Amino acid sequence: MDYEETFAPVAKMTTVRTLIAVASVRKWKICQMDVKNAFLNGDLHEEVYIIPPPRIAHQPGEVCRLRKALYGDDYDGIESLKHDLAHRFAMKDLGLLRYFLGIEVAQPHIGYLLSQTKYISDLFQRARLSDNRTVDTPLETNARYSPSDGVPLADPSLYRTIVGSFVYLTITRPDIAHAVHVVSQFVTAPTSVHWGAVLHILRYLRGTQFQSLLFPSTSSLELRAYSDADWDSDRNDRKSTTGFCVFLGDSLISWRSKKQDVVSRSSTEAEYRAMVVTTCEIVWLRWLLADMGVTISQPTPLHCDNKSAMQIAKNSVFHERTKHIEIDCHFTRHHLQLGTISLPYVPSALQIADIFTKALSVSRFRFLCDKLSMLIAIAL
Incomplete structure (x- = not known):
């Protein structure tokens, strides 16, 4: 069971982190509004239409009303929108987020x-x-675990909680992403x-x-990504682990530590599969940033420490040993030729995504943590 994939809010937080990174650089203020009864659930017995069904007479704007896009420096427009929403719905302006x-x-x-200090404190009490x-x-x-390790827990509910x-x-703590990926595999x-x-x-x-x-205010708004894989990392099913992270300037906005879906027959194949997943994330983030008014015209550097995987992306001739990953090859090569990504080589010692693929020594772990834009909370 891949517990990570069942927790939708975590995936959605990439959008929030991206917005905050952009807001920090552009000095936008992020405000918060509370919608009363927003989380109440009810059973609907009627069909709900976003677009009116055929042959139903209606006036334009009766089903939904669209507003022009607002950016964080349009303070008058934001105040007007907040007033309009409060007039139409039971909402309260909570001020700055x-x-x-x-x-x-x-x-x-x-x-x-961003931090979750109180959440962690509550977690200690819960545990x-x-x-x-x-x-x-x-x-x-170098910790590795299997389903047969130890004695089954009499009551696994606390473990799952x-x-x-x-x-x-992990929304604000990328440093524990790989560890959580490991323990989440045994919740069953x-x-x-x-x-x-x-x-x-x-x-x-x-x-x-x-x-x-x-999310530093002095950062740039250029994307850069790091992709890595730990080949044959699971001793039970021989699957590899994908790790990637994406920065917007100096702000870490997206990362993942996840077991690959299929068994890779070489370290090159494992690295290439990780590269494909990272490419997908880059394509989506470039679209998301464009929607926020941030245009990225240059290829996004995707740093990889496996030269063989890089050659597969650049080589238009398929070899016998790569035909089983042909679709992935076409996808990555397409975006390389399109100019969506570039593939600079990074030495393994400087591969930041390494922290998302395996349990590391103390010195190595601290070195990579320093690259993740994390710091101890300061007095404000």
């Missing part, structure tokens, strides 16, 4: 800061973690060993509770 859905937002002079021990990394170095909370915590039948891994993550969070994700 400070806190929503367990995420704390600060706006110091250096940019926007009944009473000791104050801390560890330096989310997982032990904590892992679900971990998934939501967790064991004592898997629970030990969960406790390890909690003790890491105990020592890093006040870390925030920074």
Whole structure:
């Protein structure tokens, strides 16, 4: 079971992080409005139409009303929109964005800061973690787990609850993304060993509770991405792990740590599959940024540390050893030729996406964490 894919809000937060990154650079103020009864559910017994059905007489604008796009520096337009919404719906203006859905937002002079400090504190109580021990990394170095490790938990409900909370915590904590990816694979039948891994993550969070994700106001608005894979990383099914991260200037807006769907027959193939997933994310982010008024005219650098995978993308001739990934090859090569991406080589020592593919040593983990635009919360 891939627990990450069942938590839709986490995926949607990429859009929010991208918006915040753009707002920070352009000095936009992000406001918040509360809609009364927005989360109430009811059973509808009628058909609901976005477009009126045929032969139904209607006036333009009766079903929906569209407004022109507003950007963050159009303060008059925003105030007019807020007034219009409050007039038509039961809404309240909460002012500048400070806190929503367990995420704390600060706006110091250096940019926007996202954190989940209180959420982590509540998580300690939920897990009944009473000791104050801390560890330096989310997982032990080179840690690998299997379903048969340890003794099955008599009641797995707490394990599932904590892992679900971990998934939501990755919204602002990319440093635990790979560890959460690992423990989420055992929610169906967790064991004592898997629970030990969960406790390890909690003790890491105990020592890093006040870390925030920074979206600096001095950043550029240029995309750059890093793609990596850990070949044959799962000793149970021999599947590899994909890891990628995408920056908008110095702001980390998207990342993933996920087991690949099929078994790769070589490290090159695993790296190439990771490259394809990253290319898809880049294409979508470029479209999203264009919708926010940010036009990216230059190819987005996709940094890879596997020269063989890069050659497959650049080589128009398919070899016998690559025909089984032909569709992926065509997709990536298409966007390379189109100018959507470029493929600069990055040494493995500087491959930031490495942190999303495996459990690392303390020194390596700290080095890569420093590249993720994370910092300890500061006094505002």
